[in-house]
Amino acid sequence: MRRRRTGGRSARVRTQVLQSVGALLLEAGYDGLTVDAVAERAGVHRTTVYRRWRDVGHLLADVLDTASDDTWSPPDTGSLEDDLTALNQEVYEALTGGGPNLTTALIAAAFRSTQAATALSRFWEDRYARCAVVATRAADRGELPGPADSRALLVAATAPLYHELLLLRAVSDPTLPHRAARAAAAAAGAGVFSTPQ
Amino acid sequence: MRRRRTGGRSARVRTQVLQSVGALLLEAGYDGLTVDAVAERAGVHRTTVYRRWRDVGHLLADVLDTASDDTWSPPDTGSLEDDLTALNQEVYEALTGGGPNLTTALIAAAFRSTQAATALSRFWEDRYARCAVVATRAADRGELPGPADSRALLVAATAPLYHELLLLRAVSDPTLPHRAARAAAAAAGAGVFSTPQ
Numbered sequence: 001m002r003r004r005r006t007g008g009r010s011a012r013v014r015t016q017v018l019q020s021v022g023a024l025l026l027e028a029g030y031d032g033l034t035v036d037a038v039a040e041r042a043g044v045h046r047t048t049v050y051r052r053w054r055d056v057g058h059l060l061a062d063v064l065d066t067a068s069d070d071t072w073s074p075p076d077t078g079s080l081e082d083d084l085t086a087l088n089q090e091v092y093e094a095l096t097g098g099g100p101n102l103t104t105a106l107i108a109a110a111f112r113s114t115q116a117a118t119a120l121s122r123f124w125e126d127r128y129a130r131c132a133v134v135a136t137r138a139a140d141r142g143e144l145p146g147p148a149d150s151r152a153l154l155v156a157a158t159a160p161l162y163h164e165l166l167l168l169r170a171v172s173d174p175t176l177p178h179r180a181a182r183a184a185a186a187a188a189g190a191g192v193f194s195t196p197q
Numbered sequence: 198m199r200r201r202r203t204g205g206r207s208a209r210v211r212t213q214v215l216q217s218v219g220a221l222l223l224e225a226g227y228d229g230l231t232v233d234a235v236a237e238r239a240g241v242h243r244t245t246v247y248r249r250w251r252d253v254g255h256l257l258a259d260v261l262d263t264a265s266d267d268t269w270s271p272p273d274t275g276s277l278e279d280d281l282t283a284l285n286q287e288v289y290e291a292l293t294g295g296g297p298n299l300t301t302a303l304i305a306a307a308f309r310s311t312q313a314a315t316a317l318s319r320f321w322e323d324r325y326a327r328c329a330v331v332a333t334r335a336a337d338r339g340e341l342p343g344p345a346d347s348r349a350l351l352v353a354a355t356a357p358l359y360h361e362l363l364l365l366r367a368v369s370d371p372t373l374p375h376r377a378a379r380a381a382a383a384a385a386g387a388g389v390f391s392t393p394q
Contacts, residue, residue: 107364108308121365155357155365156380160349162364163356167304168318183353183384190383192376 016042017049018066021059026100030109035059057115064106064119068126073133080138081185084157087131088177091158095165096172107166128154138188148193156193157184213239214246215263218256223297227306232256254312261303261316265323270330277335278382281354284328285374288355292362293369304363325351335385345390353390354381 020041024033033056039046053059075086094103110117128151135150160180164170187193217238221230230253236243250256272283291300307314325348332347357377361367384390 110364111305111308117366121367124365152357152376155360156353156377159356159360160352163352163359167307167359168321168352169314170318179349179389180353183381183389186384186387186389187380190387192380192383 013042013044013048014052014062017044017053017059018063021063022102025060025105025109026102029105030056030112033059033109055115057113060106060109060113060116061119064116064123068123072127072130074131076133076137079141080134080143080188081181083134083138084153084181084184085178087134087154088158088161088181091161092165092172092174092177095161104166135188135193138185143185144188145191145194146197147195148188149195150193153184153188153193156187157181210239210241210245211249211259214241214250214256215260218260219299222257222302222306223299226302227253227309230256230306252312254310257303257306257310257313258316261313261320265320269324269327271328273330273334276338277331277340277385278378280331280335281351281378281381282375284331284351285355285358285378288358289362289369289371289374292358301363304359332385332390335382340382341385342388342391343394344392345385346392347390350381350385350390353384354378 017038020038021033024037024041028037035049035053035056036046038056038059039049042049049059053062075083077083077086095101106116106120110120131154132150135144135148135153138144139147157180160183161176164176165172214235217235218230221234221238225234232246232250232252233243235253235256236246239246246256250259272280274280274283292298294300303313303317307317328351329347332341332345332350335341336344354377357380358373361373362369
């Protein structure tokens with residue numbers, strides 16, 4: 001559900017509603033997330049929410065689409081390993097940040113809602129697209145044997161964090177972001193992610 | 198809920214009940230999984246299931262613990278890259294195998310049940326422990342600069358598969374098992390997973 005920013009009252013309503021979705025998801029999980037509960041918490045009439053979003057799946061999708069609606073760009077540290085470490089540090093903080101955690105809650109919700117799953121993939125693919133420059137810069141600096149598949153490189157760098165923290169529920173290890181970045185950078189340097197020229 | 202094999206009727210009941218848990222999870226998801234539904238499908242009195250497993254969390258945990266109760270050992274192909282590729286091929290097939298997929302359903306259930314989450318971590322940690330030999334053999338063959346943290350190496354090799362297939366829900370790519378294995382083997386060869394001697 002992508003829509004133009006409309007400004008004014010409509011934009012305020014959207015902000016209130018989407019904030020309420022996040023708050024309810026954290027407090028009560030997916031099972032506590034209903035259109036009525038969202039409307040009540042946002043102080044908005046329930047028909048407004050039904051008309052504009054229809055159901056919980058569309059509400060979650062809009063939360064995720066809104067998260068892409070920013071000016072985020074990847075760090076530019078001057079080396080591939082440090083760029084990937086800085087990216088991993090962001091992922092690590094999103095997944096381990098003290099207390100209940102919206103990133104984890106949204107990923108869990110994506111196992112319940114196809115709409116949320118599709119929107120989450122869209123969010124990640126947008127991030128990977130923005131990160132293409134990380135691989136280009138590394139190739140330009142001569143850190144790679146040639147052009148690389150930046151998406152594959154980024155997945156290799158970040159996947160161990162999601163795996164450890166979300167699936168294995170391992171004790172968080174502050175050396176993980178750097179180690180996973182080093183591993184992906186070493187593999188990239190060895191040409192594993194090289195694309196045919 | 199680890200228990201000794203007891204053989205005879207008790208073992209048959211357990212097998213029937215745990216098969217019913219898997220079948221119901223695939224058919225109706227976590228929401229359709231109740232002790233009563235499991236008992237009915239297994240053709241076992243509900244009090245038997247309540248007495249022995251108590252709730253859905255313990256049932257799921259027992260399914261996962263039973264999955265470790267096998268003689269699985271990692272492939273031994275003669276090279277680190279090929280060992281990791283063969284392992285990844287197993288993961289890939291478990292996550293993409295035609296039709297509804299018990300591995301994915303159990304991972305999804307772990308987002309709903311702490312018991313299932315703990316049992317799933319236990320299952321994976323057991324697999325990592327069995328795979329320690331993969332790193333030892335690679336070091337002995339001189340493929341690594343020295344002893345390596347086999348768990349970190351295995352997570353690096355397998356995590357991109359879970360990330361692509363489970364979280365990103367990407368179109369399955371048959372080159373993924375080998376590419377992720379190559380990346381982890383290259384990083385290991387560069388000493389990224391080396392342990393202090």
